[in-house]
Amino acid sequence: MSKLLTITPSPHIHQGDSVDKIMYRVIFALIPALAWSFFVFGLSAVMVTLTAVLACVIFEWLIQKFMLKTEPTIKDGSAVLTGILLAMNLPAQIPLWIIILGSLVAIGIAKLSFGGLGQNIFNPALVGRVFLLISFPVQMTSWPNVTKNIVDATTEATPLALVKEGLKNGTPFNEIVADLPAYSELLLGKFSGSMGEVSALLLLAGLVYMLVRKVVTWHIPVTTLGTIAIFTGILWLIDPSGNADPMFHLLTGGVMLGAIFMATDMVTSPMSKRGQLIYSVGIGAITVCIRVWGAYPEGISFAILIMNAFTPLINNYLKPKRFGEKK
Amino acid sequence: MLKTFKIGGIHPAENKLSAKKAIEVLPLPKTVTIMVAQHIGAPSKVIVSRGDQVKVGQVVAQSAGFVSTNIHASVSGKVAKIDTLIDSSGYKKEAIVITVEGDEWLETIDRSPDLISNINLEPKAIVDKILQAGIVGLGGATFPTHVKLSPPPGMKAEVLLINGVECEPYLTADHRLMLERSDEMMVGIQILMKALQVTKAVIGIENNKPDAIAKLSELSKKYHGIEICPLKVQYPQGGEKQLIKAVTGREVPSGALPIAVGAVVNNVGTALAVYEAVMKNKPLFERIVTVTGKSVKNPSNFLVRIGTPVSQLIEAAGGLPDDTAKVISGGPMMGKAIPSIEIAVTKGTSGILLIPETEGHRKAMQNCIRCGRCVTACPMGLEPFLLMTLAEKRLWERSEKESVMDCIECGSCSYSCPANRPLLDYIRLGKMTVGGIIRNRKS
Amino acid sequence: MSASLIYTIITISSIGVIAAVILYLTARKFYVYEDPRIDEVESALPSANCGGCGFAGCRAFAEAIVKDNSLDDKFCPVGGNDTMSSVANIMGLVAEAQARRTALVRCNGTCEFRPKTSTFEGASTCAIQSMSYGGETDCSYGCLGQGDCCVVCDFDAIHMNPVTGLPEVDDEKCTACGACVEACPKNLIELRKVNPKYRKIYVACRNEDKGALAKKACSVACIGCGKCEKECKYDAITIANNLAFIDSDKCKLCRKCVPVCPTNAIIEVGFPPKKVEPTEVAPSTAEV
Structure with a gap:
């Protein structure tokens, strides 16, 4: 026979998925929410996204090519995804140079210095965001005014910050909330905040898509959101005037974005289902603690990063149930 | 809700291309190559030498130890040489090459098609006959059957499970066997039950074979103690431990054999071979092999003599397509890629699968993304x-x-x-x- | 302001003192006597932790020497005789000098001599390939060329030659730690005595198939004909399982066996080119 046969060990068939496909599916799931933010915040949002994506991809290429001297892996889509997620965590009117700095931290420090895709302990986009939040608190918390339906340079505080401020001053929750957009508007995304935070509905649509395409399982998003709802629900029932209600907590801030797209990052979340449950309960609980008692109005990025740090530990101690395990 | 196992599992595309093709008898080859190590355990000891005349069913290599078995001539003719030849493991092993002359069977073999269903042998005698006939697990693992039927002291089988799952994609040999040789197989199961002294046998069949489930359910009314258990389609349900879990709910402890939970698992093909060995005195020298693949002209199920070269099976199924990248002995999940199509069919060859270039190569490895x-x-x-x-x-x-x-x-x-x-x-x-x-x- | 400063100083200092006391007590309570010679021996060793001595590392080797108080069967191939004599000095023992050895790959099945008969696409390690089947050629004894030996080498002494597809040992760097010997699933690598100028004569084949089969798979395979065995005056060559083997401890490098090999399976390295025409295979004269 002229042609040589190929030999590989079994199995000889493959499901056909690849890392690239998973990454692009997540990006696809993000598109509705991203498009909505373009609609709400206008051209500046497009600029922020473009800058973040390009900066992430270029930094990854440069570092891999010239510092690590390895074959660049920008095609796998993970850098694009990091860029989009970073952009969605930023206010739309942030100076572009800050984004480039954030991208460098996200790709250079949080991802490649740990060994690249799959090796990082912390979610790169979140590390970038938190780095910027701590370094540039003013720019990072100046959100464009959208509730007046006119996008202009005057800034507006997020509902979360308003509630936090109000509760601190002793104003009852129902009075504060009366001045805020209605819940239906919060759901649709007509309030100020970071680019990707605004439309809970479209983020949920992304979740449904990812569940259907089996990119993620329900465990992390549902448990995280559930924990937040239950925890804040208990607090609210104890003291309805001193605490925000669970619906408000779920619809505002980065909870949806965080629970659906950041906490579910495969690399930095536990592998076993039991581990994922513990991980997401942890995220929910820490988020609520920061929101209710902490200095920041929003805490999900810190919560996710803290639980990221626990992931190796959870992976190590929560083994899947072995078949025929000796008791 | 259909039964299945609880942990893990996947569902690859089934691709049972030859499911509707009746079993055909493959014409005799010119020479056969009978490997001396066709089963798990010690390779058998060759007892013929070059130039010897052999008949179909004659022992050519003897069992060498408890976990070992006899090997028989699958054709009649002359022993051409005893050589080392490559087998599906990809290594050269001892083999007996026989040149075919006619088709002369041993006189003791009952070649009539009549069904004999009254079992009047003692369990010990049955096990001995199975050893003499060289029967091994025909699902692919090729563990000698007589060993399975002799539980270690202190252990007692409670239930006999018959594996008709055929969870490997593409393969249909067991499916066709259940449809076309059902009566003989049922008697074979009863013989196995008697050998193990159990009163209950369950045939596990995946739900993608509704015709086999229907046919055997009908027959099971006639055969006392045999039940049919339809199972949800899920790979690897044909794994011994998974099948036991799916059918009985018992979990074989880590490191233990199925007998630890009172179960013995045998393949449907093994049951048929047991029937033929015990009732017809016919040793194991032929088996059903699926020849299949997306580019194969006529995916088929053949009744093949052990030792027939794979090339002849491929020829009979329409020839080797030009775009073949891999030839697999067995199914796509657990089969072995073979380096040459001159390798001979052994007792464990459940299928020959040709994989075209488009699917025959591994994609480049990427970093683990811990998706779990x-x-x-x-x-x-x-x-x-x-x-x-x-x-x-x-x-x-x-x-x-x-x-x-x-x-x-x-x-x-x-x-x-x-x-x-x-x-x-x-x-x-x-x-x-x-x-x-x-x-x-x-x- | 000053009060808080004073409180801080007091608190921190007292924590420091308490911690120091706890540490001191713990160290006393859990003190384990260790023979000081272990540290001495360890510092005399090369700290390569290669495992070439057969122990889990230099420390384990030192512990074993001190525990047994003998140097029998204990040799550090990396440090060689110098290291062993300084260890012997510490221990007050005598070290037996051993000849230096280096690794040698006994396969010459390059792409030219050994045609490929299949393509392997599994994980690229020799261990996995040899588990899957005999190899990409018809010779199931030869080098698989995936370079497991190079991966395990701690001394950068063995590299794949991209032209031949076979590993080559750098004799200068090789310390005979034996890591490659263990890594090779085909047992192709042997540790051989070093001769002046790294000269060596060896049978570059491990094929145990019958001559014809071996020759068919690889044109430079040893066919076990036994001509070299007859030619050797020093009983250095033995034939077993259709395969010749030259014992480096007995070989005197006379090179007589090289020209008689019909398949050029015997290889000489480090010799000047022969000036005389290769003599005809003279009927055995001086031997026996």
Whole structure:
């Protein structure tokens, strides 16, 4: 026979998925929410996204090519995804140079210095965001005014910050909330905040898509959101005037974005289902603690990063149930 | 809700291309190559020499030890040579080459098509006949059947499970056998029940074979003590431990044999071979082989004499397509790629699968993204990503602690890995090395 | 302001003192006597932790020497005789000098001599390939060329030659730690005595198939004909399982066996080119 046969060990068939496909599916799931933010915040949002994506991809290429001297892996889509997620965590009117700095931290420090895709302990986009939040608190918390339906340079505080401020001053929750957009508007995304935070509905649509395409399982998003709802629900029932209600907590801030797209990052979340449950309960609980008692109005990025740090530990101690395990 | 096993599992595309093709008898080849090591355990001892005349069914190599079995001539003719030839393991092993002359069977073999269903042999005699007939597990593992039928002292079989699952994609040999040789198979099951002294047998069949389920359910009214258990389609349900879990709900403890939970599992093909051996005095020298693949002209099921070269099976199914990248002996999940099509059919060859160029190559490996799909897919509840890393780093002690020896090599992990990582390759390496370490420790 | 400063200083200092006391007590309570010679021996060793001595590392080797108080069967191939004599000095023992050894790959099955008959696409390690089947050629004894030996080498002494597809040992760097010997699933690598100028004569084949089969798979395979065995005056060559083997401890490098090999399976390295025409295979004269 002229042609040589190929030999590989079994199995000889493959499901056909690849890392690239998973990454692009997540990006696809993000598109509705991203498009909505373009609609709400206008051209500046497009600029922020473009800058973040390009900066992430270029930094990854440069570092891999010239510092690590390895074959660049920008095609796998993970850098694009990091860029989009970073952009969605930023206010739309942030100076572009800050984004480039954030991208460098996200790709250079949080991802490649740990060994690249799959090796990082912390979610790169979140590390970038938190780095910027701590370094540039003013720019990072100046959100464009959208509730007046006119996008202009005057800034507006997020509902979360308003509630936090109000509760601190002793104003009852129902009075504060009366001045805020209605819940239906919060759901649709007509309030100020970071680019990707605004439309809970479209983020949920992304979740449904990812569940259907089996990119993620329900465990992390549902448990995280559930924990937040239950925890804040208990607090609210104890003291309805001193605490925000669970619906408000779920619809505002980065909870949806965080629970659906950041906490579910495969690399930095536990592998076993039991581990994922513990991980997401942890995220929910820490988020609520920061929101209710902490200095920041929003805490999900810190919560996710803290639980990221626990992931190796959870992976190590929560083994899947072995078949025929000796008791 | 159909029964199935609980941990892990995958559902690859079934591709049962030859499911509707009746079993055809393959014409006799010109020469056959009978490997001396066709089963798990000690290779048999050759008892013929060059130039000897042999008849169909004559013993050519004798069982060498308890875990070993007899091997018979599958054709009549002259022993051309005793040589070392490559087999499906890819290594050269001892083999007997016989030139075919006519088709003369031993006189003791009953060649009539009549069904004989009254079993009047004692269990011991049945087991002995099975040993004499050289019967091994025909599902692919080729474990000598007489060993399975002799439970270790202190253990008692409670139920006999018959594996009609055929969970491997593409393969249809067992399916066709259940449809076309159902009566003989049912008697074979009753013989096995008698040998094990059990009163209950359950045939596990996946739900993608409704015709077989219907036919056997009908027949089971006639055969006392045999039940049919339809199962949800899920790979690797044909694995012994998974089948026991699916049908009885019992979990074989790690490191133990199925008999530890009172179960003995045999393949449907084995049941038929047992019928023929016990009732018809016909040793195991032919088996049903599926020849299939997306580019194969006529995917078929053949009744093949052991030792027939694979090339002849491919020829009979329409020839070797030009775009063939791989030839697999067995199914796509657990079969072995063979380096040459001149390799002979052995007792364990359940199928010949031709894989075209488009699907025959592995994609480039990427970094593990810790998606955990391998963990979700593993039917043994292991962590394949971890076992691969441990094997790469040669951390054998830790591998053992992480139960690498429990792996059944079903390939679900490699199949589902989006990063195309060769998980099973490394786990197998770990298994082999750790197995060696354990054996050294014991001795 | 000053009060808080004072409180801080007091608190921190007292924590420091308490911690120091706890540490001191713990160290006393859990003190384990260790033979000081272990440290001495360890510092005399090369700290390569290669495992070439058969122990889990230099420390384990030092512990074993001190525990047994003998140097029998204990040799550090990396440090060689110098290291062993300084260890012997510390221990007050005598070290037996051993000839230096280096690794040698006994396969010459390059792409030219050994045609490929299949393509392997599994994980690229020799261990996994040899588990899968005999190899990409018809010779199931030869080098698989995936370079497991190079990966395990701690001394950068063995590299794949991209042209031949076979590993090559750098004799200068090789310390005979034996890591490659263990890594090779085909047992192709042997540790051989070093001769002046790294000269060596060896059978570059491990094929145990019958001559014809071996020759068919690889044109430079040893066919076990036994001509070299007859030619050797020093009983250095033995034939077993259709395969010749030259014992480096007995070989005197006379090179007589090289020209008689019909398949050029015997290889000489480090010799000047022969000036005389290769003599005809003279009927055995001086031997026996």
